[in-house]
Amino acid sequence: MKPSVAGWLFVGPALAVIAVFFFLPVLAAFAISLTDFDIYALADLSNLRFVGFQNYADLLQRPLFWQALRNTLYFVLVGAPLSVMVSLAAALLLNGQMVRFKGFFRTVLFAPVVTTVVAVAVIWRYLLHTRYGLINYGLDWSGLPIVDWLGDPRFSMPSIILFAVWKNFGYNMIILLAGLQAISVDLYEAARIDGANARQRFFHVTLPSLVPSLFLVGVLTMAAYFQLFAEPYVMTQGGPIQSTLSIIYLMYEEGFKWWSLGSASAVAFILFLFMIVAAIGQLVVMRRYGSGV
Amino acid sequence: MSSLTLRNIHKNFGNTAVLSGIDLDVADGEFAVIVGPSGCGKSTLLRTIAGLEDLDEGTVTIGESDVTNLPPSKRGIAMVFQSYALYPHMTVYENMSFGMKIAGSSAEEIDRAVRTAAETLGLTALLDRKPKELSGGERQRAAIGRATVRRPSIFLFDEPLSNLDASLRVKMRHEFVRLHETLETTMIYVTHDQVEAMTLADRIVVLRDGRIEQTGSPHELYTYPANRFVAGFIGSPAMNFLAGSVVETRLAQTIVRLASGTTIQVKVGSGELSPDSPVTLGIRPEHLTTGGDHNLVETEIKFVEPLGSHSYVYLETLDADEPLIFRASGDFRGAKGDKLAVGISANNCHLFGEDGKVL
Ligand SMILES: Nc1ncnc2c1ncn2[C@@H]1O[C@H](COP(=O)(O)OP(=O)(O)OP(=O)(O)O)[C@@H](O)[C@H]1O
Ligand SMILES: [Mg+2]
Numbered sequence: 001m002k003p004s005v006a007g008w009l010f011v012g013p014a015l016a017v018i019a020v021f022f023f024l025p026v027l028a029a030f031a032i033s034l035t036d037f038d039i040y041a042l043a044d045l046s047n048l049r050f051v052g053f054q055n056y057a058d059l060l061q062r063p064l065f066w067q068a069l070r071n072t073l074y075f076v077l078v079g080a081p082l083s084v085m086v087s088l089a090a091a092l093l094l095n096g097q098m099v100r101f102k103g104f105f106r107t108v109l110f111a112p113v114v115t116t117v118v119a120v121a122v123i124w125r126y127l128l129h130t131r132y133g134l135i136n137y138g139l140d141w142s143g144l145p146i147v148d149w150l151g152d153p154r155f156s157m158p159s160i161i162l163f164a165v166w167k168n169f170g171y172n173m174i175i176l177l178a179g180l181q182a183i184s185v186d187l188y189e190a191a192r193i194d195g196a197n198a199r200q201r202f203f204h205v206t207l208p209s210l211v212p213s214l215f216l217v218g219v220l221t222m223a224a225y226f227q228l229f230a231e232p233y234v235m236t237q238g239g240p241i242q243s244t245l246s247i248i249y250l251m252y253e254e255g256f257k258w259w260s261l262g263s264a265s266a267v268a269f270i271l272f273l274f275m276i277v278a279a280i281g282q283l284v285v286m287r288r289y290g291s292g293v
Numbered sequence: 294m295s296s297l298t299l300r301n302i303h304k305n306f307g308n309t310a311v312l313s314g315i316d317l318d319v320a321d322g323e324f325a326v327i328v329g330p331s332g333c334g335k336s337t338l339l340r341t342i343a344g345l346e347d348l349d350e351g352t353v354t355i356g357e358s359d360v361t362n363l364p365p366s367k368r369g370i371a372m373v374f375q376s377y378a379l380y381p382h383m384t385v386y387e388n389m390s391f392g393m394k395i396a397g398s399s400a401e402e403i404d405r406a407v408r409t410a411a412e413t414l415g416l417t418a419l420l421d422r423k424p425k426e427l428s429g430g431e432r433q434r435a436a437i438g439r440a441t442v443r444r445p446s447i448f449l450f451d452e453p454l455s456n457l458d459a460s461l462r463v464k465m466r467h468e469f470v471r472l473h474e475t476l477e478t479t480m481i482y483v484t485h486d487q488v489e490a491m492t493l494a495d496r497i498v499v500l501r502d503g504r505i506e507q508t509g510s511p512h513e514l515y516t517y518p519a520n521r522f523v524a525g526f527i528g529s530p531a532m533n534f535l536a537g538s539v540v541e542t543r544l545a546q547t548i549v550r551l552a553s554g555t556t557i558q559v560k561v562g563s564g565e566l567s568p569d570s571p572v573t574l575g576i577r578p579e580h581l582t583t584g585g586d587h588n589l590v591e592t593e594i595k596f597v598e599p600l601g602s603h604s605y606v607y608l609e610t611l612d613a614d615e616p617l618i619f620r621a622s623g624d625f626r627g628a629k630g631d632k633l634a635v636g637i638s639a640n641n642c643h644l645f646g647e648d649g650k651v652l
């Protein structure tokens with residue numbers, strides 16, 4: 001057998017899975033987004049009509065779509081970097097030489113990742129409750145004004161971000177911790193002999209060595225944060241006044257509340273394009289800055 | 294350029310004492326090699342001098358100033374690590390200039406220092422490369438380059454050659470000698486390879502279990518080892534040891550009876566030792582002879598290692614636990630199983646007492 005044939009045989013199963021579970025759905029979604037697939041078409045496929053880019057044109061006309069896009073970008077651009085920074089800070093703390101009970105803290109900080117969103121979201125709703133919540137109780141106790149966390153459109157998205165960061169930072173923390181542990185101690189000692197203080201050692205040794213891990217974590221987090229859905233679904237139902245309505249939430253409402261599957265597919269496809277652009281953008285940055293590592 | 298003085302250095306990791314009372318003086322411009330078996334505390338001692346380890350007790354003085362409590366960057370030292378520890382994301386130029394940049398030197402000053410150092414080490418063509426684009430030997434030189442840019446008063450090297458292949462190691466050894474001649478700076482070099490120690494050092498420091506066993510020039514250590522450990526450690530192949538006991542002792546002469554009953558006359562005084570005291574007789578492979586008629590040890594050839602210019606012959610005998618090694622001429626024609634009586638040169642024997650100290 002020629003080596004190239006053997007090669008194709010080896011990657012064959014993986015390629016098949018990717019084709020069936022990735023390319024096919026994407027193509028199907030694109031096809032459906034060009035039709036007016038709705039509850040009538042579900043009942044009888046002869047009601048299906050090809051409408052070209054009408055769904056896209058309609059969406060771009062709707063203020064609600066732009067609102068959802070803004071909310072999602074808000075969540076991604078604030079939440080993802082914040083999440084990575086919290087993960088990095090936690091990883092740095094856990095990697096410190098003086099820290100005891102590392103295994104215990106690692107487990108505790110990772111625990112939120114493996115809990116169910118819906119279950120912990122309910123707990124967070126209690127914590128954030130205006131009158132009985134622990135957080136407002138704390139604010140009140142220290143003499144600060146209390147906040148209507150989930151009811152005030154100014155605070156609803158920050159509350160969701162806070163919750164999402166708490167829920168997710170442990171995952172990236174583990175990846176970054178592995179990255180930190182891979183940095184040779186000699187490099188820090190060489191930097192000490194070169195006269196670098198702790199801050200300079202962080203910026204000239206730790207951070208550059210961590211670039212590959214940070215980009216991996218960045219891409220994964222961004223992709224995950226674009227798909228914001230469960231948090232607002234459980235905590236705010238997209239409210240108040242659509243302040244936590246995300247793209248996926250809009251898609252869900254279009255598709256499974258109003259059964260406009262054509263329009264919902266158009267939403268999904270637009271989100272897909274956004275994520276592709278974001279991923280390519282990160283790849284370009286990574287090529288430029290990550291090449292030396 | 295500076296001298297180095299260590300006084301009563303103690304260092305423990307938890308309950309294990311790694312350095313126990315090190316006293317050492319290295320003169321200005323001297324090339325000192327610290328040598329010893331793995332785990333004896335060589336790296337720890339070097340890191341103590343660099344300021345990377347806190348001391349439990351003792352003082353470190355560089356030149357005239359007590360640096361015991363100074364951070365590494367203020368001690369005027371530079372260190373080359375076994376792993377080289379080049380910053381992987383920086384080019385050779387950036388690696389070399391990092392320390393000066395941190396210190397706030399001007400760009401021209403940095404450029405001049407880096408280019409001068411690069412010139413000396415033949416690094417000029419490699420300045421724009423990153424460490425991963427360099428061969429092992431080139432990385433080694435880049436690491437030395439980074440150290441020279443600091444213009445240290447003392448260079449510290451921790452097994453700098455151990456990651457290189459044998460032929461490159463020999464070549465780099467010459468480069469170290471040349472570098473020392475060019476810079477005339479005090480150098481402290483750690484290795485577990487006694488050949489490196491012999492070829493590089495003005496002075497060798499033999500370390501064992503956190504204590505200095507002996508210091509001296511390579512020749513001194515080879516010719517007058519202070520104890521059995523140094524005798525066995527310095528020299529390759531190692532010195533032969535034969536267990537025996539004193540029969541009779543005169544002013545500068547001792548008669549030793551070996552296990553088989555053979556008696557050997559040795560031109561070494563053994564002082565107050567009374568007859569029957571156990572001693573160990575040490576003799577180097579090149580001081581065994583054939584064709585003599587006294588001081589003979591009966592042996593049988595185990596195998597012959599011909600190296601062209603000479604051969605090493607491994608000899609089994611009742612008088613020693615390990616086979617004796619005999620350095621024969623290149624045309625030695627013995628074969629496995631042959632009987633051979635080797636003579637022990639009376640002028641070149643070493644006698645060690647029960648405590649391992651030389652008599
Ligand atoms: N950070 C540490 N914590 C505890 N023990 C240590 C530490 N560093 C070194 N040791 C111990 O101290 C002893 C001396 O170590 P050191 O690294 O100085 O040996 P070495 O002579 O350089 O050996 P090698 O030739 O293998 O490099 C060893 O027994 C080692 O296990
Ligand atoms: Mg070592």
